[in-house]
Amino acid sequence: MKVERMTSASENPLIKNLGGISLSISADNARNNVYNIEKSDGIVVGIIGLLGALLASGHLKFGSHASSDMSSSLFGSGLPDGGGTMFDDKVCLLLYALKKAFHAAPNKLMTGNVYTALMGASINASSADDGLNFYGSGHRFEHSQILLVLLRSLPYASRSFQSRALQDLLFLACSHPENRSSLTNMEEWPEWILEILISNHELGASKSLNSTGLGDIEDLIHNFLIIMLEHSMRQKDGWKDIEATIHCAEWLSIVGGSSTGDQQVRREESLPIFKRRLLGGLLDFAARELQVQTQVIAAAATGVAAEGMSPKDSRAEAENAA
Secondary structure, eight states: OOOOOOOOGGGSOEEEEETTEEEEEOHHHHHHHHHTTTTSSHHHHHHHHHHHHHHHHTSOOOOHHHHHHHHHHHHSSSOOOSSOOHHHHHHHHHHHHHHHHHHHOHHHHSOHHHHHHHHHHHTTOOOTTTOOOOTTTOOOOOOHHHHHHHHHHGGGSOHHHHHHHHHHHHHHHHHOHHHHHHHHTSTTTTHHHHHHHHHHHHHGGGSOOSSOOHHHHHHHHHHHHHHHHHHHHTSTTTHHHHHHHHHHHHHHHHTSSOOOHHHHHHHHHHHHHHHHHHHHHHHHHHHHHHHHHHHHHHHHHHHHHHHTOOHHHHHHHHHHHO
């Protein structure tokens, strides 16, 4: 006798609407989520997805006061102590708990699904179908508080995870000036990316056994920093950004962190290597820019001489060309 289990009406996929937020719920995925509490990243992905949905629908907004409290508590060592509302404190506490969870169990929780959820929530994009597609989509960073959870957790992640995140972040930064400004205007810039570099030096080859090596991460980070600082060097006070980057690296390698012994020695040894490579790359860029400017000015001067302009007009023309 063959008995087939009949599907009840309650087990048909339902679309639940919670305050304008659509959630797909079925008996099967509910059971799977319960049984996989300790075996997958589903709960973390769900929390991040819910936060992103609340932000996208306008049900959750981060005010300026909440943002400042959140920044100090997320990336300091303590819990929020500002005078925000109870709701602000709960949201801040949730983001703080996410960050601490990633730090405590990076190999288990910092998975591809979690990364996709974090990036999707940060840029206000849906990642439910076939993953995020940054190319040609014109994505913008919309929710810096969620993005900061990702950025501050990257030093604890595997190198393959770091490599993917750095490549995506660099693409987004180069694809639109607003994204570049969003990154560089953060109080945490460039601390988060320098900590990735220095912590990899600190752990050396023992970080992880995957195809992404320390040299690959170094290349990505230096390319990232040089591209961002090249934009700064074209500005009037761009040298201040370079100085701030060097000072931040000095602080992180010597004072930052809680390492001791050989690990602390490796942190300190990373500083001269970093400074030599960064400044060398920026000097090459400056030399190329000066060469281009010299050629432009020389061409303009030749044209001025051929037209027989007065010295005053010639000087003005050369300054305009520069």
